[in-house]
Amino acid sequence: IFRKLYDKGYIQPRTQKLLYSEVEQRFLPDRYVTGICPNCGFVEARGDQCDECGHLYDAVELIRPRSILDGSSPVVRESTHLFFDLPAFSEQLIAYLDAHAHHWRSHPLNFTRGFIENGLAERPFTRDLDWGIDVPVSGWEGKKLYIWAENIIGYLSASIEWAHHIGQPNAWKAWWYDPDAHSYYFLGKDNIPFHTIFWPSELIGIEQLYEDDPTKRLNLPYDVCANQFLTLEGGKFSTSRNFAVWLPDMLAAYDPDAIRFYLTAVMPETADSDFSWADFVQRNNSELVATWGNLVNRVLKFAYVHWDGHVPPPGPLRAIDEELLAHVNGAFDRVGDLLSAVKLRPALNEALAAARAVNAYLDKAPWFAVVKLDKTAAATTVYTALCAIDAIKVLLAPFLPFSSEKLHQLLGYTQPLFGCQRITTYHEATRSHDALVYDAAGAVGRWEPSRLPVGQQLKRPSPLYQKLDESIIEAERKKLLAQG
Known part of the structure; x- marks a missing residue:
């Protein structure tokens, strides 16, 4: 080149x-120099670009430049x-x-x-x-x-x-x-x-x-x-000052999908946004767990108990059932269009809206209270909800791949939703290096509505997510201050 x-x-x-x-x-070199930005006056501007305003310049344009090697002028x-x-x-x-x-x-x-x-x-x-x-x-x-x-x-x-x-x-x-x-x-x-x-x-x-x-x-x-900038508890991320949330530490403490969910929910796509531990806990508990996780758990548990661990056989679908499935299935176009436009936050919100629609459906459709009186009506409701959950699993898979794969298995599928990843070592003339390789062989995930078979054997349900205790908010804030 x-x-x-x-x-x-x-x-x-x-x-x-x-x-x-x-x-x-x-x-x-530029990165060996710091000083005052000639454009906005930021006092810790780098030698080629200001992190505050994004302005590009030559290092000689810095006001009061100093070497980061020895502090000299x-x-x-x-x-x-x-x-x-x-x-x-x-x-x-x-x-x-x-x-x-x-x-x-x-x-x-x-x-x-x-x-x-x-x-x-x-x-x-x-x-x-x-x-x-x-x-x-x-x-x-x-x-x-x-x-x-x-x-x-x-x-x-x-x-x-x-x-x-x-x-x-x-x-x-x-x-x-x-x-x-x-x-x-x-x-x-x-x-x-x-x-x-x-x-x-x-x-x-x-x-x-x-x-x-x-x-x-x-x-x-x-x-x-x-993206725009993501701040941390109202302040600027700074690796040099150790004012940051380090990914290895976060993965050791929290579920990866909980992290992915929150970072997508606050992604600064069109304006700066803030990473807040209070908001992280609140969104995990009230959205990820309450809206989606609890929905999955209660429907799968109900089906597992009342239909001997199988997808129940429905009666003829009613208008309320068809209305829900039409809404959820239509989300494939809505979410897909948003993903194609790289509007990830709105895409996540649209997928969550489908989950909220299932919750609203279960508030109106007969199932829990009538299972002993009209098992066919209850079976129709549960079957419809399971099909909707199966579809939403795919809608949420780009954001929540680990729990979507787990849910895929809980629903009784034997082939994986995603392919597998492996580390492969490549040997070159001057060195060898490892690379993460994705193998899609055997994966059955498709961007399409549910095809959940009636009678499919379900696995024993277990929660997809864990509710977070609010005590971690203060603990993480103290840890952040101690780092700096």
Whole structure:
């Protein structure tokens, strides 16, 4: 990729002013410098981008910069580097945005458009570092490729590596040259320009890669699904200050689906949102457990006790039964459309609405009180509820995969809902590494309404989720303060 851009004249040498540490006797890369943001005044801005406002700049623009290595105030010196000609792609980038404006989120779209309309500047492609990837042309010894330039290439290089490892070296082309293959990039808003400007410019610049057909071009990102910021108890996450919730700790204490449920429920898709331990407990108990978990448990227990552990045979479906199943089955289109539009919070809410509809149905339909008087009526209600639960299991599977798989088994299915994951070691010329591989063989999960067979043997019910004690709120808050 570098050589193609270089040979096409998109990469040229330029002299630039950089910050230099007289104490360390070295130029300071962007991430080795901190200071005051020249745009918003944030006092802990990084050397290339402000985490507070997202503004990009050169490190020399920082107000009162200081080295994070020794705390000294660096001086400005000149150094020659290779620069990427971003302005050459301005018109093509605007056309690219226009073509995707109907399905992008407003923030990445507006941010990128404003970034381009304010005038793109050439971007350094190399850095003064003693580690990293060497510049692949002679005369630039001692320089390394800038991390943003080589890092985003990983999307493509990983695809090529994957194709090599599965023994189909050209398989990656189906994902990168077929215009019907859509790529979705999930990231935080501070990484928007790297995925909506820099990476598309590289792809436009090289046009093709290992492809002889001149009519083919590498696919640009179909959707850049950038989230806003998630704060923690009203404050900013900071790994350097240890003000964070660490995933290994959270997985050791809480069910993974409870974590996934909450993070989806508060996902900052269109505006900043907050991770609160009180809200985590409240949503787990009142939504995940009360709305969905309790529904599943009471219906499965009732069926298990009164029909000898089998799906009961219904009588003719009544209007109230057909109305519920129509609502739940219609959710496949509603939730599916929202997932396709990468509106994950609304998709989760729509799936939960289907669960609430089942709860409302059970409040009206005959079952619990009439099982001894009219077992056929009760069987019809329970069968309808089981079919609805079986369908909602699939609607919730993208968010709650572990409990959906468990419910799938409780409903008596013998083949898995999902495939299996395994760790495979790949051996390369310079090193070996492990990769997580998904094998879909044997999985029966489909995005479609329930086909639950009458008479299917159910497994003994057990709760899908656990209610959380409110005492953990204060305990987790104290732990957070102690970390910092």
